[in-house]
Amino acid sequence: MANVLHKQSLLKKISTGFTVGTIITGSTFIHGPAVVALGLTKLIKKSKKVDETNIQITNSWLGVNNWLIDHVLPNTQWDITIDPNLDLSLTGRYLMTCNHQSWVDTTVNQYFGLTRMPLTRFFTKWELIFIPFIGQAFKILGFPMMKRHSKTQIAKNPDLKMRDMDEARKACEQLLSQPFTLLNYLEGTRFTQEKHAQQKSPYQNLLKPKAGGLALALNILGDQVDALVDMTIVYPDGVPGYGEFWLGEVPRIAVNLRKIEIPAWILKGDYEDDAGFKERFQIWVDEQWKVKDQLISDMKQKLKTSIN
Numbered sequence: 001m002a003n004v005l006h007k008q009s010l011l012k013k014i015s016t017g018f019t020v021g022t023i024i025t026g027s028t029f030i031h032g033p034a035v036v037a038l039g040l041t042k043l044i045k046k047s048k049k050v051d052e053t054n055i056q057i058t059n060s061w062l063g064v065n066n067w068l069i070d071h072v073l074p075n076t077q078w079d080i081t082i083d084p085n086l087d088l089s090l091t092g093r094y095l096m097t098c099n100h101q102s103w104v105d106t107t108v109n110q111y112f113g114l115t116r117m118p119l120t121r122f123f124t125k126w127e128l129i130f131i132p133f134i135g136q137a138f139k140i141l142g143f144p145m146m147k148r149h150s151k152t153q154i155a156k157n158p159d160l161k162m163r164d165m166d167e168a169r170k171a172c173e174q175l176l177s178q179p180f181t182l183l184n185y186l187e188g189t190r191f192t193q194e195k196h197a198q199q200k201s202p203y204q205n206l207l208k209p210k211a212g213g214l215a216l217a218l219n220i221l222g223d224q225v226d227a228l229v230d231m232t233i234v235y236p237d238g239v240p241g242y243g244e245f246w247l248g249e250v251p252r253i254a255v256n257l258r259k260i261e262i263p264a265w266i267l268k269g270d271y272e273d274d275a276g277f278k279e280r281f282q283i284w285v286d287e288q289w290k291v292k293d294q295l296i297s298d299m300k301q302k303l304k305t306s307i308n
Contacts, residue, residue: 013247020068020246031061032133039140051178055119058141062110069111072248079254079303080112086227086259088116091179093224095217096120097260098231099206099292100185103242104250108233109183112255118179123168123213144171144182146213165216165272172220181229182221184213186285191239203289205296211285215271215278222267230288232256232295236303254299260288 034057038050069076082088094117098105106122113120121143129135129145139145146168175182186209189195201207218228234254244250263284269277 016072016248017243017246019072023064023068023072024246027061027064028133031057031064032137035061035137035140036133039136042140048177054141055178058119058137059114062114065107066111066114068246069107073246075248076250077252079252081254081256083258086229086257088229089179089226090116090118092118092181092226093175093179093221094118094181094227094229095214095221095225096181096183096229096231097186097214097288098183099191099233099296100187100189101191101233101235101239102245103190104235104240104245105185105233107242107245108253108255109231112231112257113181117181120181120183121171121175122183122185142171142174142180144168144213168213168216169220172217175221176224182217183231184217186210186214186289203293205300206289206293209285209289211282212271214285215269215281218262218266219269219271222262225262228260228262230258230260230292232258232292232299234296234299234303236300252303254303256295256299258295 035054038054038057041047041050088094096109098109109120109122119141121141123144123146124138126145129139144167172182187207188210189207191205191207195207199208232255234256235250235252236254237251240250266281266284269281271278271281
């Protein structure tokens, strides 16, 4: 009997994987080239209509993924909590921070945001530009793409740091012509216990935050955003890999969104050249991170209690 159940489970997993893989691959080859082709027309002439059409195509692309989550992976239970003070709209302008544990985080963000918020862009690695269609779509859609330079490289050539900041600044400024959600994973990398120990992180559930990207975004966009939104994601049954998620092996996902008030002094500061402001800003980010750390502990406890 056990062998029969195991075979049935294996067959179901293979069937799910084949279905999801086929649909995602097909969707990518339908939507990706369209986004890239339209984007290339901007080399000849910039067009707001092209940008709007590309966002519509991208939302359709993401919509296929969401359909799969709702209809092929219906066993995943979602626990979503939204701050009542947070008034979300598809025509809004938002900055968003989030903890980072897995590639699944981005899929969770897209699943939540597609019908509630404008298209989410996020700070990403320049190396992703070489992924066919997806990397080029990131660039065309205005994702801030950062080149990671070592301290040694920057020490030899300090211009590398400023070049990266200028690229991010241009990407942020381009967002001002449209509704947007700009996501920043402040930890800069995915959380693991090994990284947590190496950093000697003072937080129980988080790595140390890197404040530079958020400071830059607030400096450029802060007085024109509708809200600074903090998304917290918890996987109560263990952090999943991307494959596990798409095979339907993630029983529960909890998401919490809260609004963070932006103090007026933040919009007037210079993070790069004012040491006093930089220190004050880092203290402010640390305070937000302490709140988030406690929130994660509370969410885990609530979810643990609910299953018992």
